[in-house]
Amino acid sequence: MKEVALARIAHGRSGDKGDTVNCGIIARKPEYYSVIEEQVTAARVREHFGIFCRGTVIRYDLPKIHAFNFVLTHALGGGGTVSLRIDTQGKTYAAALMRMKVLVPDDWGV
Amino acid sequence: MKTIRIGGALGFWGDRTDALMDLLRGGPLDYIIMDYLAEITMSILQKQRQKNPGMGYAHDFVPLVRESLPLLRKNRVRLIADAGGLNPLGCAEALVNVARDAGCPGMKIGVVYGDDLMPHLESFAGMGIDLRHFETGASRKEIPGPILSANAYFGAFPIAEALDRGADIVVTGRVNDAALVLGPMIHEFGWRPEQYDLLARGTMTGHLLECGGQASGGNFNGGWQGVPDLANLGFPIGEVGEDGSLVMTIHPGQGGLMTPAVLKEQLLYEIGDPAAYIVADVVSDITQLEMEDLGNNRVRVRGVRGHPPTATYKVSMSYEGGYQISVGLVYTWPDCVAKAKAGADLVLKRLEKLGIRYRDHLVSILGYDGVHGTMSFKVEDPDEVYMRIAFLTDDSQTADRISREIVTHVLCGIPAACPLEAGRPSPHKQVAYWPSLIPKSVVSPCVDIKGGPA
Structure with missing residues (x-):
């Protein structure tokens, strides 16, 4: 097995509702889905975001399109219109999640 | 078909x-x-x-x-x-x-x-409709500023x-x-x-x-x-x-x-x-x-x-928040991250000396870990960074005084710094957001046709 950034096997987009952020994460190939399912757990995502998410993380699975939706609460420093952060609307949170390390088989050309 | x-x-x-x-x-x-x-x-x-x-x-x-x-x-x-x-x-x-x-x-x-629910807020209150925050469950009475808008x-x-x-x-x-x-x-x-x-x-x-x-x-x-x-x-x-x-x-x-x-x-x-x-x-x-x-x-x-x-419509309400201002400076190599951190500390010390009080602040060092903080892959000795401090203040005068302070740091502060843009930054007033729900039975959409043949 080798360690790679999630970005090698997935892509995604994030956005806001109030102080909640969601990250839609999509496997780049169907065979990558189970790696994400096993390793990119809600608990690990919560830990990854650290102080950026002061609430909870829920993961929803969409196996038919090889995708996941992570919902992070209390994640924008109060919400888009009042946050002091640079990314007030969570536009780059999916990109931040792409840094997470995952283990994949050595023979995957990723 | x-x-x-x-x-x-x-x-x-x-x-x-x-x-x-x-x-x-x-x-x-x-x-x-x-x-x-x-x-x-x-x-x-x-x-x-x-x-x-x-x-x-x-x-x-x-x-x-x-x-x-x-x-x-x-x-x-x-x-x-x-x-x-x-x-x-x-x-x-x-x-x-x-x-x-x-x-x-x-x-x-x-x-x-x-x-537009603004004309009806009082009658809703009379009907026992509280318009609680649908994430936190907090009562509308806890909204910390005047309500500016409410829409279903x-x-x-x-x-x-x-x-x-x-x-x-x-x-x-x-x-x-x-x-x-x-x-x-x-x-x-x-x-x-x-x-x-x-x-x-x-x-x-x-x-x-x-x-x-x-x-x-x-x-x-x-x-x-x-x-x-x-x-x-x-x-x-x-x-x-x-x-x-x-x-x-x-x-x-x-x-x-x-x-x-x-x-x-x-x-x-x-x-x-x-x-x-x-x-x-x-x-x-x-x-x-x-x-x-x-x-x-x-x-x-x-x-x-x-x-x-x-059985409910979503409602978005907005209310008056404080004033926000973002100030900052570009710091260059060598040791630009250390300079940026020292520069931020210096701004905060100066505000303390001048008696300028604010509700909240956030320091971000762009080019280092400014957007993603602890998640960033930090570059140890970057060529340049932008030190940004965002402040939340009670009024625009305070925000303006912070804006005046930052420009002095080009001469009186940590070296090799320059402004990112011409001119002083200006504050903006925050409008905060309060999502809620309301029973569909108490609100009715109106449809009208304007113009057309007389």
């Missing part, structure tokens, strides 16, 4: 305005929708209405209609937009004038309103009614974004309120169209290098059938990309539980949704299911 083509020409107020004409020129369409209203937009409109009660709608929608009117009429395309914002009647009146001035006095402008998110049936009554253009106040697309489908196909699967398919079509170019190759994280010609990005088009079937595409000859990967990013954008995407008309389930690449920038979407709607 009857099929119609709906284009999405705008994803937020401030989005590309040439997309409307590109959609009109690029090929046949039956409807174009334009989504102006994000959570943040309502607070911007509220600030404008405070300055001028005649405003409160997306004023630049009006000249856009003037420009596109000849093609809209020639191609028989009907336009639906939530540009009415906090003042849909004012927006409709402006459009009637534009149509008359353009020599089209017969144009009918449909307007959907009644979503209406559904698609009022839009369909306006179209049934012959509207050429429909403007609305606050509706859920997808309703702009579901409305014409209800009108064309005669869908009924209890046909949940159909309403859900129309709603998800709306969800795919409501963010404009983000559904056809814009902001595509899955391979932006492979998106052709973003400068001429073709905005998304839904080909929808009366059974709710959907093929998403773009006009031939325009830029952009329509593939399942592109569309999946938009499908998952700003959603919660995929088994329960809630809007006024229906609760949609996309857990069984499938996409099929038909090639040539065409993607078939199927498998959306619907369930009965909830």
Whole structure:
């Protein structure tokens, strides 16, 4: 097995509702889905975001399109219109999640 | 089977305005929708209405209609937009004038309103309707500043009614974004309120169209290098059938990309539980949704299911917050991260000496860990960074004093620093957001037709 950034096997987009952020994460190939399912757990995502998410993380699975939706609460420093952060609307949170390390088989050309 | 083509020409107020004409020129369409209203937009409109009660709608929608009117009429395309914002009647009146001035006095402008709850807040309180924050559960009494606006998110049936009554253009106040697309489908196909699967398919079509170019190759994280010609990005088009079937595409000859990967990013954008995407008309389930690449920038979407709607409308309220100001300086090599941190500390010490008090602050060092903090892959000795401090203050004078302090650091502070932009930064007033729910039984959408034959 080798360690790679999630970005090698997935892509995604994030956005806001109030102080909640969601990250839609999509496997780049169907065979990558189970790696994400096993390793990119809600608990690990919560830990990854650290102080950026002061609430909870829920993961929803969409196996038919090889995708996941992570919902992070209390994640924008109060919400888009009042946050002091640079990314007030969570536009780059999916990109931040792409840094997470995952283990994949050595023979995957990723 | 009857099929119609709906284009999405705008994803937020401030989005590309040439997309409307590109959609009109690029090929046949039956409807174009334009989504102006994000959570943040309502607070911007509220600030404008405070300055001028005649405003409160997306004023630049009006000249856009003037420009596109000849093609809209020639191609028989009907336009639906939530540009009415906090003042849909004012927006409709402006459009009637534009149509008359353009020599089209017969144009009918449909307007959907009644979503403004401000006049009713006291009576709601009397009825025991508290408008609790739907995330925290906090009572409305705990809102820490004066309420500026309160709007219910209406559904698609009022839009369909306006179209049934012959509207050429429909403007609305606050509706859920997808309703702009579901409305014409209800009108064309005669869908009924209890046909949940159909309403859900129309709603998800709306969800795919409501963010404009983000559904056809814009902001595509899955391979932006492979998106052709973003400068001429073709905005998304839904080909929808009366059974709710959907093929998403773009006009031939325009830029952009329509593939399942592109569309999946938009499908998952700003959603919660995929088994329960809630809007006024229906609760949609996309857990069984499938996409099929038909090639040539065409993607078939199927498998959306619907369930009965909830008994409440979503409500967005806004209230006055504090003042925000962001100040900063560029620091250069060597040791620019250490300089930036020392520079930030120095700003805070100076504010303490000057007796300038603020509610909150946040230091970010861009180019190092400014956006993603602890998640960043930090470069140990970068060439340059930007030190930014955002402050929340009680009043604009305090924010202004902070702005004056920062410029002194070029001469009196940590070395090799320069401003990022000319001039001093200026503060802006925050408008805070309070989402809630209200029973549908106490609010009624209003539909009216303005203009048309005298």
